[in-house]
Amino acid sequence: MAMIVAVDIGGTHMRAASYSQDDIKPIKHQRIRTLASEPGGFERLLGVIEDVWVQGETVAGIGIGSPGPLDPHTGYLLAPPNNPQFHNFALGQKLAEHFGVKTFLDNDANLAGLAEYRFGAGKGHRFVLYLTVSTGVGGGVILDDKLLQGQHGLAAELGHIIVEPNGALCGCGFQGHLEAYSSGPAISKYVLGEIESGTKSVLKRDVNLSAKEIAQAAYQGDELAIKAYQRAGEYLGIGVATMLHSFDPSIVIFGGGVSQVGNLLFDSFNVSLRKHVFHPRYLEGLTITTAQLGDDAGLLGARALAEMKLGISKN
């Protein structure tokens, strides 16, 4: 039976795994450090793929996940953050030439969404909205059992929907995006700004202050820390309301580190979502839950993409 090789290129690690059909567990799995600032990144990537290649088996295709922006239709990496060796890099084509098999590329958030739909929290749902809330905010959307990619492969960039015109500065350089309110760095930036303005907190003014440290302070009752997560949750509710009105999913799945803080974020999110959804039917039977696949979502999504495009899986 044809094997799929899945590749997940992250900022700190590159991973590869080989899968047979019908088994969620890999035959082989390998992980190495990305070492983005050291030359030879592509050669290291070839090495980790070769490590999981099962001799004597037919490989039907390679699925690849990477941070965007990228072009899934051509397999081109455009400008993955913190990985300058791969800027404007024809990764799909180069891997196809080297290994002699078809390759399929998409961004990490789309693939995490696809993985949750195929193997995780979204199994059985046909309209899936996946949101990762982490260093950035990213989206992956499955509509009618199909991954939404868009004309340029840039659909579902849901961290960059506008929730507050002329609002907070986003990491992308534009203003008022959801990511500028609900991502980890946005939460930190808000707290630092408030401390600078004289708001009292157990937290110290430290440029490296993390959303995790703020969560710990919130659990200990620090009012500023609590307010920072409430604000992130409120904007997340506004953003998800717009997404429900746009996509009308049957499940919303939250991944990413920030979404693991639980009630701290989701109490205000739930109030905000219910306040902003304009028709109660959107919420009928809607499941709101957290991702199930953890660190494996990237690999399983890359695998699911290849199987989908090759017609091995039904979707």
Add this chain to the structure above:
Amino acid sequence: MAMIVAVDIGGTHMRAASYSQDDIKPIKHQRIRTLASEPGGFERLLGVIEDVWVQGETVAGIGIGSPGPLDPHTGYLLAPPNNPQFHNFALGQKLAEHFGVKTFLDNDANLAGLAEYRFGAGKGHRFVLYLTVSTGVGGGVILDDKLLQGQHGLAAELGHIIVEPNGALCGCGFQGHLEAYSSGPAISKYVLGEIESGTKSVLKRDVNLSAKEIAQAAYQGDELAIKAYQRAGEYLGIGVATMLHSFDPSIVIFGGGVSQVGNLLFDSFNVSLRKHVFHPRYLEGLTITTAQLGDDAGLLGARALAEMKLGISKN
């Protein structure tokens, strides 16, 4: 060859037409007044459908368009505005029973989008964003050659995406929606509010002031009227930027009366869109244009829906 009967239920008129495959022109076409406040609306609808039924031909199905909210999956009208006889009305089922054929229902904006995709401005495009800017703002989205309906059939309610949290009151009762800034009534409301606040204008404080009258004043140089359309265009740009980031279409098609004012709206729209789209690739090869089908969009969309669901057309 199997015939399709298309029905378009509007606030002022109900229309029906019969179509053979491969001809954009109807075999028969009929239009009557809706008379929403007079009883017997369903019987009048049966009559207008019977008028276009071609004796001796096989009718493969009936496609129906109506203002929402409605449930396309069950054929239920929920609460079409200004048409109380059809509230919570199992229209699809009742027509199916009466005529003995399959019926397919969706809202007017979705069907106008589907019509433009199949027969109008969007021909040849696989990712189509249709927006009607009129008394309301409505959306119809085709992704990968498929009409986006959503889990509850409430996807693409794009007049109700949030562009300004806690902003202007929308006709739906919620705040800050695109429709509350860019629809005809929103433009009128803004002008009336400004006149009340003492802003000078050739326009008089009149609750029936229409967006069309405001457009005429703008063409004559009235500053308040010009500013009202600029503001509508700016928010339209913000909303469409969010839609590009969500759907990544290759064409944006504007329908509806307000969108016919041209530069008055679209100059500021274009500036705003370019200001808010966060990556230039979204705009590469993107067509922005106006609808081609005019009043026939509703009927042609209802026809296209039936053909799509029956598998007569490829999509």
